[in-house]
Amino acid sequence: MKGQRTKLGAVLVLLVSFIVGFGSVAGGNSQAATTKIEAPATTIAAKAGIAVAADNGQILAAKDIDTSLPIASMSKSLSLYLVLQAVKDGKLTWTQEIKPSAKIVTLSQNMDLSNIPLETDKSYTVKELYEASTIYSANAAIMALAEAVSGSQSAFVDAMRAQLEKWGAKNYEIVNVSGLNNSYLSDDRYAGTAADAENKMSARDVAMVAQHLLTEFPEFLETSRKTSIDFHGTTYPTWNLLLPGESAAQKDLPVDGIKTGTSDQAGDCFVGTVKKDGFRIITVVLHADGNADDQAKRFTATAALMNSIYQNWHQVALFQAKKTSSHLAAVKVTNSKQKTVAVVPDKTVKLYLPKSTTAKQLDFKLTKGDASQAAPIAKYDQLGTINLPEVGAGFLQGANSIKVNVLAKSGVTALTWWEKVWQNITGLFNK
Known part of the structure; x- marks a missing residue:
């Protein structure tokens, strides 16, 4: 009986915390280093x-x-x-x-x-x-x-x-x-x-x-x-x-x-x-x-x-502006029934790669930007940026002068107040 009271008390404490206010922390992929692609050896006489x-x-x-x-x-x-x-x-x-x-x-x-x-x-x-x-x-x-x-x-x-x-x-x-x-x-x-x-x-x-x-x-x-x-x-x-x-x-x-x-x-x-x-x-x-x-x-x-x-x-087309790409994984979403949202790049990007390297071999990592990944999210909200792979000596203006913003392909609706409460209560019992 004492155990049931303890469990019920914990539920009530959580319920009160939701009534007072609910906070949602945005999820997101952490930045990871991209393997450098070496330039082919070239003789300059x-x-x-x-x-x-x-x-x-x-x-x-x-x-x-x-x-x-x-x-x-x-x-x-x-x-x-x-x-x-x-x-x-x-x-x-x-x-x-x-x-x-x-x-x-x-x-x-x-x-x-x-x-x-x-x-x-x-x-x-x-x-x-x-x-x-x-x-x-x-x-x-x-x-x-x-x-x-x-x-x-x-x-x-x-x-x-x-x-x-x-x-x-x-x-x-x-x-x-x-x-x-x-x-x-x-x-x-x-x-x-x-x-x-x-x-x-x-x-x-x-x-x-x-x-x-x-x-x-x-x-x-x-x-x-x-x-x-x-x-x-x-x-x-x-x-x-x-x-x-x-x-x-x-x-x-x-x-x-x-x-x-x-x-x-x-x-x-x-x-x-x-x-x-x-x-x-x-x-x-x-x-x-x-x-x-x-x-x-x-x-x-x-x-x-x-x-x-x-x-x-050779020249490789990596991204087409606001079009889905196999290089961009869906981004996790919190504070919504929807668990992920598809993303698209903000610009068309072409990169030059050694012919021994194909676009399929590239690994793009999303760096969380200023925009939250917690719903609500509007269509084309910026969710982060892409770090392009470091290739050879980089660019005239620096090692990585091309920045690609990642945008939500569609809008994501936030949970209502009662949906937030219910989701967390059911989540607690599921645990």
């Missing part, structure tokens, strides 16, 4: 280099990617980005005519540099100077554009630095708009820079510039893929010998950009891009290996890198 997926910045191959090195005329990739931005913003128009300064005209006559000669008292359209800068890497042409955009080359250098800072670049030194050694610029040097200074950037940061250029201004490829430019009656060839039809071209690599760079300090450099097998990559080679008289070594190194990426990597 250069002092430093990188290969990335153009769409999401995933790093597919890397060698000394955070060391700042001279980049010569690859600097023009950033300068041309700012020119395109100026056209987009209405600061310049393609038909607008620019009259180069006397100093720029004088420098343009130095054919030991990459130049298209300009004439005194003659004007050139923005389009002409843009194409000359892109295709023939004309130093005087990009200087004239820089002055048109910012009023002076020094102000344009400030804009270049500010843009890199905005993008989160970490390892760079920008001293002029063209990539020439400062020794060619005499008294036009940027204040405080050494007489023999050159622009420097890490392979990661060069790739970041190229990614922004191609993502925000895909029309750039319409110019960078051209193999020559006709400038006032004279034809000038491209320096990009990997373009189709050029001497270093490979038939299975439809390269269409971006920019070469050459100087005594930088050696032979190249930031290139190609689209094949449904996805585009960007490659950077800084100071290519090889003999000084080998004019093709940067392209040989780039082609080998590009081929290695397409041989060893």
